[in-house]
Amino acid sequence: MEKIKKLREQTGAGIVDCKKALDEANGDIEKATEILRKKGIAKAAKRGEREAGEGIIKTAVNDEKNEGYILEINAETDFVVRNEKFQDFTNKVFQIIKDKKPTGLDELFGLEMEGVSVKDAVDSLSGTIGEKISISRFDILSGPTVACYKHLGGRIGVLLSLDRAGKDDLAYDLAMHTAAANPRYLKPEEVKEEEVNKEKEIYQEQLKAEGKPEQIIGKILEGKINKFYEEVCLLKQEYIKDDKKKVEEILGGANIEKYIRYSL
Numbered sequence: 001m002e003k004i005k006k007l008r009e010q011t012g013a014g015i016v017d018c019k020k021a022l023d024e025a026n027g028d029i030e031k032a033t034e035i036l037r038k039k040g041i042a043k044a045a046k047r048g049e050r051e052a053g054e055g056i057i058k059t060a061v062n063d064e065k066n067e068g069y070i071l072e073i074n075a076e077t078d079f080v081v082r083n084e085k086f087q088d089f090t091n092k093v094f095q096i097i098k099d100k101k102p103t104g105l106d107e108l109f110g111l112e113m114e115g116v117s118v119k120d121a122v123d124s125l126s127g128t129i130g131e132k133i134s135i136s137r138f139d140i141l142s143g144p145t146v147a148c149y150k151h152l153g154g155r156i157g158v159l160l161s162l163d164r165a166g167k168d169d170l171a172y173d174l175a176m177h178t179a180a181a182n183p184r185y186l187k188p189e190e191v192k193e194e195e196v197n198k199e200k201e202i203y204q205e206q207l208k209a210e211g212k213p214e215q216i217i218g219k220i221l222e223g224k225i226n227k228f229y230e231e232v233c234l235l236k237q238e239y240i241k242d243d244k245k246k247v248e249e250i251l252g253g254a255n256i257e258k259y260i261r262y263s264l
Contacts, residue, residue: 070148
């Protein structure tokens, strides 16, 4: 029943269809989702936000707008995240990242924070508050123009760099778009071949089930794959401030070098 419930949440299919698909897939939820999609019963499995716990994501850029910082620190409850000690600790760790620019978590944990290592400070805070506290990840992004954006009170954060200086407003708007639209890739060339082939296989089964003639399936398939790219690739997405244009059409000669998106 737990698997049926989970499959229903992911696909929106009915109980009977979920049970049949799970039986056919020998209890494998991922395989059962594919079976339902091929039958046209399920929509694409949601790839959006999967909350991994409570916490906060901080973002900032330097005064020159050519370097950005992003940090995620987690706790077990939202109550602790709102706690003044947790907020103060997060700000101090963030400042260390900006000042010392560590290259990874191990290096960060070894840096000094008020007379002790950052790792010891984490352990001490956990003991004081009575909840597990963890510094999950951080990144530093450089470029001619870097912007940051924070959404939902620190539940989503984005850094984005452009290859041209002085494009602060454009970079900020694109970071905001990235926070809202949740692209998984920058451009179609980055999508793994096996993922594209899997989508093609599912679409082909759907089209056959709908009775589409073999000679037009290829053309429809091409359109569906392009639509898939529009969903998962930042450059191909409809721009949130003008849905008549794609992101790649509003760049004005600039190029997106990289984006980093965190979601709790």
